[in-house]
Amino acid sequence: MTITAESQTTPIRTVGAAVRAEMGPTITITGTMHDRFTDILTPDAIAFLTELHHRFAGRRHDRLADRMRRRFEIGNGHDPRFREDTAHIRDDADWRVAGAGPGLEDRRVEITGPTDPKMTINALNSGAKVWLADQEDATSPTWQNVIGGQLSLRDAIRGELVFTSPEGKEYRVTAEQTPTIVMRPRGWHLTEKNIDFTDRVGRTMSASASLTDFGLYFFHNAQALIDSGQGPYFYLPKIESSEEARLWNDIFSFSEEYIGIPHGTIRATVLIETLPAAFEMDEILYELRDHCAGLNAGRWDYIFSIIKNYRGRGARFVLPDRSKVTMTVPFMRAYTELLVKTCHKRGAYAIGGMSAFIPNRRDPEVTDRALEKVSADKRREANDGFDGTWVAHPDLIPAAQSEFDAVLGDRPHQLDRQRDDVEVTAEQLLDLRIGRPITAKGVRDNVSVAIRYIEAWLRGLGAVAIDDLMEDAATAEISRSQVWQWIHQDRRTEEGERITAEYVEEMITELLAQTPRTDSSRFDDAADVFREVALQPEFPAFLTAPAYARLLSENN
Incomplete structure (x- = not known):
C-alpha cells in the first residue's frame, strides 16, 4: 500500500505511487502497512511531515555538510575551540532558558529504553521520574519498530496500552504515578527509507528520520500531553553545533504554530554527546532558550565522538580499553563539570550519564559489586551538582535515587549550585592522556x-x-x-x-x-x-x- 500526501500549500489527498513534480512537495509511504499503521500514518499527519520536510530538509543537509567539514578540519590538525564569533553569548550573564515544563520539575532519576509495548509498560511502571522513550540508540529502526513505537506511545499517553505475551498474559500500566515521557527521535544523520520525500522540483529522497520521529509523535500526542498536565518533550541527540540547535528551535516554533499551541510549549533536553557540542554548550542553550529544559551528559556517544574525530591524529589521542575510560579520567571530568556549570548559569537542568548494569540474578555477588559502582557513580554526579541521572534498568532506580535524595532532599533540583569554582579550558577537554594499556x-x-x-x-x-x-x-x-x-x-x-x-x-x-x-x-x-x-x-x-x-x- 502506498500513501502520498502533499504539503499544506495544496489540498491533501491520497494518490498512487507515481508522484508528479508539479503537485508540489509530497511525502510517499513506501513501507508495508501493518496492523493499525493507519492510526499513525493518517493523511493529516503525512501532510504535517510533508510541510516539515519542505521547510527544513534543505537546512538539515546544510548542517550535515558542516559536520563533514568540521571532522575534516579536526582530522587535519585544527582542534576545536570556544568560538570567537559567539563570545558575546557566553559573556552575557543575563539570559536564561525556559527551564522545566510541567512534569519535568523533578528529574532525579530517569529510565531509558525502547518504545515497544512491553518496554513501554515496564518503563511507565518503573517508579522513575522521567522515561526517555528512545526511538534512537536503543531502537533498531525496523519499519515495525518505528511505527509500532509510535503506536505504543500514542496508546500509553491515552491510557489504552496493553501487551499480551506469547503465553497469553496481559500487561498494563498499573502505577499511580507514571514517569513524564521525554521522547528521543533519531539523529540528523539518519534517514527513514520507508518514506520518500519529493521536493518542489521533483527530486525524491528518503525522509529524514529525525523529522519523521518528531513529527509523528508531536502531531498525534502534543495536545493529549498538554491535556494531561505535561507537554510534548524531547531529547535531542547527536547535536554538534548551535546552528543545529537553531534548526530544531525553528522546527519547534513552526510546529507549535501549525497545531495552534502556545510558543514555548515544547521542551527539549539536548544531549551533549559530541566533542564539537562540548565547546558550544552556552550557544546551544541560547538558540533553544525558549524551548530548552536542560542538557544531558551522553557519556558513551561522547567517547565515541572523540575517537571518531581524533582517530587519525596519532598515539597521543589513542584511548585504552573501553572499560578503563571512566567518568573520573581528566577529560571526562572536565566535560561533565563544564556541563553542570553552564546549565546552572542559565537555569537549565544538568542530567547525568547512563548506568547500564543489568542485575545478574544468578550471581548475587556480581550484582552487589555492580550496585556499589552504580551508587558511587551517582554519588559523584549528585555531589558535582547534577539535577538527575540515567539508568537502564528498573532495579537500579533505588540505588540512584538514594544518592540524589541524600543531596537534594526535598528540593527538586540544585540549580542554585552555580559551580563558580569550575574553570575548564579547551586543553583540558582535549587532554586524553590516561596512562593505561590496551589489553x-x-x-x-x-x-x-x-x-x-x-x-x-x-x-x-x-x-x-x-x-x-x-x-x-x-x-x-x-x-x-x-x-x-x-x-x-x-x-x-x-x-x-x-x-x-x-x-x-x-x-x-x-x-x-x-x-x-x-x-x-x-x-x-x-x-x-x-x-x-x-x-x-x-x-x-x-x-x-x-x-x-x-x-x-x-x-x-
Whole structure:
C-alpha cells in the first residue's frame, strides 16, 4: 500500500505511487502497512511531515555538510575551540532558558529504553521520574519498530496500552504515578527509507528520520500531553553545533504554530554527546532558550565522538580499553563539570550519564559489586551538582535515587549550585592522556560486544543485555571505533601483540565458531558489518548507516 500526501500549500489527498513534480512537495509511504499503521500514518499527519520536510530538509543537509567539514578540519590538525564569533553569548550573564515544563520539575532519576509495548509498560511502571522513550540508540529502526513505537506511545499517553505475551498474559500500566515521557527521535544523520520525500522540483529522497520521529509523535500526542498536565518533550541527540540547535528551535516554533499551541510549549533536553557540542554548550542553550529544559551528559556517544574525530591524529589521542575510560579520567571530568556549570548559569537542568548494569540474578555477588559502582557513580554526579541521572534498568532506580535524595532532599533540583569554582579550558577537554594499556582482553571484548550487538540489531533489537550490561548503538560504536583506531595507529596490546586486521579477524573467527546459533541468528551478517566499519581503510561516520541496508532486506 502506498500513501502520498502533499504539503499544506495544496489540498491533501491520497494518490498512487507515481508522484508528479508539479503537485508540489509530497511525502510517499513506501513501507508495508501493518496492523493499525493507519492510526499513525493518517493523511493529516503525512501532510504535517510533508510541510516539515519542505521547510527544513534543505537546512538539515546544510548542517550535515558542516559536520563533514568540521571532522575534516579536526582530522587535519585544527582542534576545536570556544568560538570567537559567539563570545558575546557566553559573556552575557543575563539570559536564561525556559527551564522545566510541567512534569519535568523533578528529574532525579530517569529510565531509558525502547518504545515497544512491553518496554513501554515496564518503563511507565518503573517508579522513575522521567522515561526517555528512545526511538534512537536503543531502537533498531525496523519499519515495525518505528511505527509500532509510535503506536505504543500514542496508546500509553491515552491510557489504552496493553501487551499480551506469547503465553497469553496481559500487561498494563498499573502505577499511580507514571514517569513524564521525554521522547528521543533519531539523529540528523539518519534517514527513514520507508518514506520518500519529493521536493518542489521533483527530486525524491528518503525522509529524514529525525523529522519523521518528531513529527509523528508531536502531531498525534502534543495536545493529549498538554491535556494531561505535561507537554510534548524531547531529547535531542547527536547535536554538534548551535546552528543545529537553531534548526530544531525553528522546527519547534513552526510546529507549535501549525497545531495552534502556545510558543514555548515544547521542551527539549539536548544531549551533549559530541566533542564539537562540548565547546558550544552556552550557544546551544541560547538558540533553544525558549524551548530548552536542560542538557544531558551522553557519556558513551561522547567517547565515541572523540575517537571518531581524533582517530587519525596519532598515539597521543589513542584511548585504552573501553572499560578503563571512566567518568573520573581528566577529560571526562572536565566535560561533565563544564556541563553542570553552564546549565546552572542559565537555569537549565544538568542530567547525568547512563548506568547500564543489568542485575545478574544468578550471581548475587556480581550484582552487589555492580550496585556499589552504580551508587558511587551517582554519588559523584549528585555531589558535582547534577539535577538527575540515567539508568537502564528498573532495579537500579533505588540505588540512584538514594544518592540524589541524600543531596537534594526535598528540593527538586540544585540549580542554585552555580559551580563558580569550575574553570575548564579547551586543553583540558582535549587532554586524553590516561596512562593505561590496551589489553588483549580489551580488544576481544570490543569485537565480541560489537558483533553480538549488531547481530541483535539486525534482528530488530536495539537495547541488548550483553555480559551484564545494557548495550546500545553508542557502546557498539565505541567498540568498533576503538578497534579501527588501534589498527590504524599501529598499537600493540599489553601482552605484546600488534593489533592488525589479521589479529582481529582471528578473534572474529573464534567468536563465530563458539557462538550458538538459531534459525533467526544473523551472526555472519553482523561480522560482515563489523569488518566494514572496523577493518576497512575508510571509517564510516556511523555503523548504523551500512547496517541499515541489511536491516531493510530482512525487516520491513
